[in-house]
Amino acid sequence: MYYSIDEGTENERDQVRELLGPLGKISGTVEDKIITAWTSAWKSSPYEALADAPYSNHAPEIRLMDHVRDVNHFGIRFAQDAQKHWNCDYDAEELACILALHDVDKPLMFTRRGNQVEKSEISKNIQHGVLGAMILTELGLSQRVINTVATHAVNSPFHGENFYAFVLNYADMFASDYALMQEGHVPYYQK
Numbered sequence: 001m002y003y004s005i006d007e008g009t010e011n012e013r014d015q016v017r018e019l020l021g022p023l024g025k026i027s028g029t030v031e032d033k034i035i036t037a038w039t040s041a042w043k044s045s046p047y048e049a050l051a052d053a054p055y056s057n058h059a060p061e062i063r064l065m066d067h068v069r070d071v072n073h074f075g076i077r078f079a080q081d082a083q084k085h086w087n088c089d090y091d092a093e094e095l096a097c098i099l100a101l102h103d104v105d106k107p108l109m110f111t112r113r114g115n116q117v118e119k120s121e122i123s124k125n126i127q128h129g130v131l132g133a134m135i136l137t138e139l140g141l142s143q144r145v146i147n148t149v150a151t152h153a154v155n156s157p158f159h160g161e162n163f164y165a166f167v168l169n170y171a172d173m174f175a176s177d178y179a180l181m182q183e184g185h186v187p188y189y190q191k
């Protein structure tokens, strides 16, 4: 098995909470599932500290959890503004889950070798997003959260057609491109 469900210690759960940053308006039960999903991926990964997990093999300096925190921040704001400006209707708790969990499988997708980051063996067998969706299915997240995480990757054969997938995509690209440019990489919008 690529991972096992692991609730971690209280201290580890607090570390995850800190790294994720504010998640918007969500219930304690849903927050628990988000934290357990991340502790499971972390404890199944090679990283001693979750903060060490990289964003990708193309940009080893960018820390995954900085990226996820940025996606949470901008995704929540994009959706709030879209509601005010365009009257878009959505469930804030479900959106918060999608934003916070979209890259939950990434600690399992890459390994560090010195200053370099390489694709893991797991990533050659299962696509990014799909492994995350498996973890989320086991934890009982909603079908919409599972579907959106499963199909969000840039190289996914298709993407979700709903508001949640749309907001995640732009928050993900906005946060990714800023971090990539900061580190001197070519952003997605110029590819």
Ligand SMILES: [Fe+2]
Pocket: 102, 103, 128, 152, 153, 154
């Ligand atoms: Fe992703």
Ligand SMILES: [Fe+2]
Pocket: 067, 071, 102, 103, 172
């Ligand atoms: Fe992402």
